[in-house]
Amino acid sequence: HDGLPCGRVSEVSGPEGSGKTLIALSAARECITLGGQVWYFDVEHGLEEDWVVKNGITPNTPQFRVEEPFYIEDALNAVELVVLERKGADTPTLIVYDTIAGGVAKCDAMEVRGMAAHQVVGKRATLFTDFFKRETMGYLRNSKIILLFLNHQKMSIPTGPIRFPRPTTPGGMGPKFAAAVRIRIESDGSIKSGADGPKIGQFAECKIIKNKVDRPGRTCSFPIFWNGGPDADMGLIYYLTSQGVLADTGGWITWDDKRWRKNGLRDNMRADPELRGRIVQAAQTAYRKEWS
Numbered sequence: 001h002d003g004l005p006c007g008r009v010s011e012v013s014g015p016e017g018s019g020k021t022l023i024a025l026s027a028a029r030e031c032i033t034l035g036g037q038v039w040y041f042d043v044e045h046g047l048e049e050d051w052v053v054k055n056g057i058t059p060n061t062p063q064f065r066v067e068e069p070f071y072i073e074d075a076l077n078a079v080e081l082v083v084l085e086r087k088g089a090d091t092p093t094l095i096v097y098d099t100i101a102g103g104v105a106k107c108d109a110m111e112v113r114g115m116a117a118h119q120v121v122g123k124r125a126t127l128f129t130d131f132f133k134r135e136t137m138g139y140l141r142n143s144k145i146i147l148l149f150l151n152h153q154k155m156s157i158p159t160g161p162i163r164f165p166r167p168t169t170p171g172g173m174g175p176k177f178a179a180a181v182r183i184r185i186e187s188d189g190s191i192k193s194g195a196d197g198p199k200i201g202q203f204a205e206c207k208i209i210k211n212k213v214d215r216p217g218r219t220c221s222f223p224i225f226w227n228g229g230p231d232a233d234m235g236l237i238y239y240l241t242s243q244g245v246l247a248d249t250g251g252w253i254t255w256d257d258k259r260w261r262k263n264g265l266r267d268n269m270r271a272d273p274e275l276r277g278r279i280v281q282a283a284q285t286a287y288r289k290e291w292s
Contacts, residue, residue, distance in 0.1 A: 003030075005213045006092060006144045008180035009132070013151040013169045018185045019204045019224045020150045021047070024096045025055040026229040027148065032063045036092035036144075039082050040066045043075050044102035055229045072103040072124065076131045079147070087139040094146045100128065100171040101152040125172025132178035149175055153184070182210035188221055201225035218291075233266045233276070236283050243286040255279070 004010045004027060012020050028038040040047065045068050052059045052066075059066060069075040079095055086093040105123040140147060151169045169175070176182065188205040192198065207219045221242075222235035237253065240246040247254040253265050260268065269276040 003027075004146050004148060005180055006146055007140050007142060008213070009137075009140070009147045009149065009175075009178045010181040010183070011149045011151055011175055011179040012183045012185060013153050014185035015153045015187075018153075018187050019202065020185060021051075021098065022055070022224050022226075022229045023183075023185065023204075024098065024148060024150060025052065025057060027146070028064060028094055028096065029056050029229070031092050031094040031146070032057065034092055036094060037062065037086070037089075038064045038094045038096065039079075040064065040096045040098065041075050041079060042066055042068050042098050043072070044099055047098070054227050070103065071106050072127050073106055075103055076127065080131075080134065080136045083136050083139055083143075083145060083147070086145055087143045089144060092144045092146065094148060097147075097149045099150040099152055100124075100169070100175060101154070122172060124170060125174065128171045129174030132174050137178070149179070151175065176210075179210060180212040181208065183207070184209050191223055191225070200227070204230070215291075231266070233269050234262065236269075236279055237262055237265055240279065240283055240286060243290065245282050245286055 012023055014020050024040070028040065031038050047066060049059045052064070057064050067075075067078060069078060075097065079097060082093070082095055105127060107123060151171060153167050153169055155167060184207045186205050188203040190199045191201040191203065193200045201224050203221055204224050205219065205221045208214075208216050210216055221238070222230055223238060224230050225234075237246065241248045241253070251261065252259045253262055255265065269279060
């Protein structure tokens, strides 16, 4: 199985600046390319239109809709309505919830404003747990809907005899149990334009910490460019270089007795489908050998 599974819930978590939003926008771009529709629920109210455009998506269109709910209850109810509306669609539908850690519950908002409210411990976790128990989740199974939740990775308050903070994700145990695929993403170094040039991207290291549709525990590292998101062709080049299939000597890539710079090889792959097909086949062979 490749990519995010249809009819399932997926979660991408990671620290700040690790590339969660870029992964979501990349998935949105692929969904639109396949003729699908995308609903992006920006609970954090932090998505910029310029950033969306740089990642190859035209905002505020029927194919890419952005909603900015304030309360968690309103956001989850809106997600449920989209699921009910698109459950029988023939084209894929991607619903992005950004993020589980964002937004406030209505009772918490009343308390902050000084109004009388019933204090509920773990209200956020309760809301998400109840959401995944709803009947609506049953409509996902045989649909072409991808429900993608983004989540922060935070440090828990140390308690008990071992007083060391541990990484945790908000939302309680509900998202952990409901997600068929859970991906943890972390930054793994920056990409510069030249030796002393400005930073133009970063390497992202992903680990599949839960997988109900394939084998879990796999890890991969790929480049993310800030003006275009993940680059699949450049990712193939870096992967084959790490496996020793492509020889990298001083920034020059050798393939079939020809030498290119990394960007030059990527451009040739895009211009020459036959060359790209051979490189993809070499990557598939190396991947089978690595995981056999």
